[in-house]
Amino acid sequence: MRERSLPADEVIASLARTKEHDYSYDRFFSTMCSRPHPIAVRAHDMFLETNLGDPGLFPGTAGLEEETVRMLGELLGCPQAQGYISTGGTESNIQAVRAAKNRSGKREGNIIVPASAHFSFDKIGDLLSLEVRKAELDSHLRVDISSVEALIDEQTAALVGIAGTTEFGQVDPIEELADIASEWGIHLHVDAAFGGFVLPFLDNGLKWDFSLPAVSSITIDPHKMGLATIPAGGLLFRNQDCMNALETETHYLTRAKQTSLTGTRSGASAAAAYAVMMHLGREGFREMVGYCMELTRHLVRGAREIGVEPLIEPVMNVVALQVPQPPKVRERLMDRDWHVSMTREPKRALRLILMTHMSHENIDLFLADLKEILADIN
Structure with missing residues (x-):
């Protein structure tokens, strides 16, 4: 730390120079986040000093969080x-x-997740001393139900299904997982971190949420397709019993018990999520998702014109393109300032997310570069 103070304008100028080293969202195909909606930024700034970890001091902000959770539940x-x-x-x-785990009483049990599950479940196994059993995928890159059934036993604390897989944008057969969870009497968690703000606005007939009685909890991230500021995730349980399993006594705060993992929690994130949901409503989100899906269709059409097929027909605004030598193609694209990622083995492919910051024009530029790269490699 400096001994003497530095004028504020010099500090801000230094920060601006540092930020110039960051890349631009205009060239990002690899991220499930986007620029926050302007109203989210305004709301975030209004609640910067609020701490939901001690909600009795900020009852207005706590009320915003409760209403945001209610809207998410709806x-x-x-x-x-x-x-x-x-x-x-x-x-x-x-x-x-x-x-x-707490509700089941299985202190050294297991959970069953799809092979396509987010890497957070590997962390969970380590943190909670649970065996993470990974079920195989079917030909459509959804979790294979027979594989799940082969892995489940009396020590299984939870089943996990994904509604919008990180790599493929695929939706697992949650209805069938719900039948298994109901039969065994175990917790079914749906990770809809990305899909939670996409699937409700698509007319695809899929059932994956609390409309299935066996679904116990859902992850949904407002800072992804919800256009809130970072960090703003969401955790919802069907009822208070599940929440009670997370309670910790908080002896010196304004409320006697706390259920969150972190202690201090920013009220600004809750305010940002609330603001976007109130401002856009279902109509606005439907329009936004429709735009992202049109970008997705545009990309797939253009890719097919240059001889590139997706691994699966996109379910949402995530595309995995089959190209020869994916690591080499990705490297060459990165050299041209296109930020793309890859899926894991055994289905290596280019992974592209079509978010609100992308445009039809940039997709065309990307495809032109991809065509050149593929011609050079072949």
């Missing part, structure tokens, strides 16, 4: 759902499994 088929605004999908997934 979106996911259960207006009475309980939960809180977390730091993101990782925290939400940890807490959902922790609640399942």
